Amino acid sequence: MNRLKRYLPILQWAPGYGRDQATSDLVAALIVTVMLIPQSLAYALLAGLPAQVGLYASILPLAIYAVFGTSRTLSVGPVAVASLMTAAALAPIAEAGTDAYVAGAVLLAVMSGLMLTLMGVLKLGFLANFLSHPVISGFITASGLVIAASQLKHLLGIEASGHNLVDILLSLARNLAHTNLHTLAIGTGALLFLLWARRYLKPWLMALGMGARLADILTKTAPILSVLVTTWVAWAFGLAQAGVRLVGQVPSGLPSLTLPPLEPGLWSQLAVGALLISVVGFVESVSVGQTLAAKRRQRIDPDQELIGLGTANLGAGLSGGMPVTGGFSRSVVNFDAGAETPAAGAFTAVGIALATVFVTPAIAYLPKATLAATIIVAVVSLIDLPALVRTWRYSKADFGAMLATILLTLLHSVEAGIIAGVALSIGLFLYRTSRPHCAVVGRVPGTEHFRNVLRHQVELCPKVTFLRVDESLYFANARFLEETVLDLVNRERELRDLVLVCPAVNLIDASALESLEAINERLKDAGVRLHLSEVKGPVMDRLRDTELLAHLSGRVFLSTFEAWQALTERQPALARTA
Template sequence: MQPTSTWRHWLPSLPVLQWGRAYNRDTLLGDGVAALIVTIMLIPQSLAYAMLAGLPPEVGLYASVAPLLLYAVFGTSRVLAVGPVAVVSLMTAAAIGQHAVAGTPAYWAVAITLAFLSGLMLLAMGLLRLGFLANFLSHPVISGFISASGILIAASQLKTLMGVKAEGHTFVELSVSLWSQLGQVHGLTLAIGAVTVGFLFWVRSGLKPLLQRLGMKPRPADVVAKTGPVAAIAVTTWLTWALDWQGQGVKIVGAVPQGLPPFTLPLWDLGLWQQLLVPALLISVVGFVESVSVGQTLAAKRRQRIEPDQELVALGASNLGAAFTGGFPVTGGFARSVVNFDAGAQTPAAGVFTAAGITLASLFLTPALYYLPQATLAATIVVAVLSLVDVSIFRKTWAYSKADFAAVLATLLVTLLQGVELGLVVGVAVSLALYLHRTSRPHIAEVGRVPGTEHFRNVLRHAVVVSPQVLGLRVDESLYFANSRALEDRINDAVASRPALKHVVLQCSAINDIDASALESLETINHRLREAGVQLHLSEVKGPVMDRLRRTHLLQDLGGRVFLTHFQAIDQLAPEVAHA
């Protein structure tokens, strides 16, 4: 074997090696333009989300460098932009608020520890290929949780927009505290915040069409529109300095340290780790679900795909990188990833260029942020998170599934009234409880033959032919411990009400699995039917299910037979029905 072959054999199969080999000048141009746009967007977002998490604004910049670099090496999405996001920042503040006072070095140290634990969990889940665990978070629950978090985040920023002091971690606490402070509203601060909010909303929807009407091409117009938050920061910062708004009571960001992200270590306190395990797990799962959802959506548009388990590894590495460079928990952001996609990013190298841009901003631009009003950053957060609120999910779930509507409503209300962690746990619990309730009462249809065909359909929905001596039942669920008793009851009722019954045929076309409890139920059904002079038959049993049944005594003790199709069963047991 040649040395190069040996090297390739031992070389890790990293995603960066797949897209790196085909990198060219055109790809570089697309990644460079996208990185410029995302950097402009990410700088104000990073500052704002760090303050939302209760951390100094520069921490947001620190959390946007190493994670981007590490995701470029390990991530499978070509356009996902990793960094601080609103929901994870809120969950971070809720998780560490009880361990330290916001804004203190101790608080920052706990945030670093939380990122470290989250990174370890994500990395372990990826190596163990546990990406499927995210499936327990249904879309309605995630939608309700993110919508409630958006409302909660917006409410938490009202105190900064109003220039008052308000406390509370729930929507009710915040509302009551803000109401009591209405008489203390700082007029100039409120004006800055309100005008900035209005401007940013207009920039999102109105600036690009206006520029195009003025003759600008779509691509440059889109780039200019994305600079709206930067323009708001620049203008309000200059006005604060020029008009001495600080002296009139407007709160500013103040001195932002200048320099590269520092090397930091988590706190090696096992007691603290135990208290942070559950919050770290919730942050990890929510971040992973949000990241994978965005990544899969954008990858599908280019006929690409991502690997969920590898994404766990990439996000784990990104959070570990954040922990060792003074950051806090991060994940793939929806807004910046969409912007990255629309701007023409072709590979994760766009993230590398974005990290370089953030580094330059940390080195040279932070002194210019001294006079930045905190109300401007609050306005940036409010505009960003209100786009997360999905009101339509309530109408859709109410019309389609009352159970999903109940899960959405429960998640939203508990998140608003009790906090983000309990809200997410309750949402998952309600979803699982509703699933167990629904599957414990499976749809069991009596089927008959559609005349002139070999198809069998529900006797309540179609004009079909049946025999009084044969009962055909189709169970539309897998059989497991929670619903096996329902099948027993249905068959017992049929035997008691049909004196002429001689055969029961279970059509198993919808049964994907039979657990041990359900197997015992089938054995009990077979025994009772035999004592009553009735034979139990099976039809259309799927291969994997049959493989497991062959390892049991059920098929040996079965009173009847196993038929390949339901039509064959009826042809043998009730020929007058099969040929009617």
């Protein structure tokens, strides 16, 4: 039963589900539905897909996540960055808007669903750790810029193409002369209204005497208001005749079951794209989920979250939708509106389903410029330039990985950006740990403590050197240790005993073991004995049966002071000043 509860988190809350929770969840669902309709349409547009694909991705996935997901308040659906990545992955295989393109989006959702579910079942959630914070943060900032640029064409009513900032801007510049002024008016009108609403609507409503919570919720519905107004304007004034692009006829009714195309060639072409969408979506989703869960001292289970997101994506793909993930802004709205259980997500699914059936005829008159304005306002909040400054000040290496991610995403493609970022952050970490901090230590006079000779006034012995290593020993730094020790032995001609002091060594891998054996042999050749001190329990357990201990020329001491007593007793200890 517990096992079942782990894989079906719905069993943890559904049995005790009561009227009060249902009321809270219904209110939250209503608010999220109103917010999600324009978002779903907009992100379909961003991904180059027909508007209804966004709606389809906001029905079944939400219902499935309510069954398999562990976050009480996460709201899944199409999000900006995943939509951009979808467009980038599909660009090489088909023209945006074609049937093959839509089939590709469906396949991406299914592949992403399979990958995430498999990772969840195999408990491979740790793979997401390879995306470091600076890389994710840089990637999202750069994606936000690319997304905003890609929507300018809809605001201007012109054609433009490209999947990186340079291509998009060049393409825009070429067609700028064809700008449609009606479209521009609608688009900038919506944009200005949304920007104003984001900043001033809540204080204004509160100044009118409205309660803070209600004012907050109404503010969040500004996008649907801009959709309603511009749709009415486009319909009433016949703006289609003036060249304003509208969403157009959307098939009314619920999606039907679709199977993804089964061409192996297509699967392998989309594999990298699907993997990146999966991992980036998962990382974002988990971080939103954890933030919200912590506020109520709840927990989410990352491996089960993989299954929740995976099955949600499978549901998206099989019902003709696009890849989905947990969205930040809508989850916060869901949380703030009082959602208590994942049932709120299921109710939202019902809301979107009703909208899909009854509201789609009206969507035909919605100007694309309005959706573009919605997207631009949403992604502006993704762009986090202060994070660049913070990272630069804290760590130049992390900043390097971040900058590489940003530049490659802006100038080449989202896929190149994220892959380069991951490779660089792994490389930089290995580089940093490849030169571990090593310090020759001496005895603090009259005590059992040993400190760095360069920083403290300590006792030393010319024939015995104590070398403290402040890092786990593994393949990337094993050779450096060999060099450090051999340099030391080469410098200190009087040396007879070398003690490696290991309190910060948490791991000795097979490469480091070989290096220690080599050090032992080489020191033996040079007439110097090698000793170890303060080896941690788990590390010592593994060393016990090895050649190293069998052939160690010196001894293993529990404490450094014990080594000091045993090795220096007949020799005068010289005081040396720091």
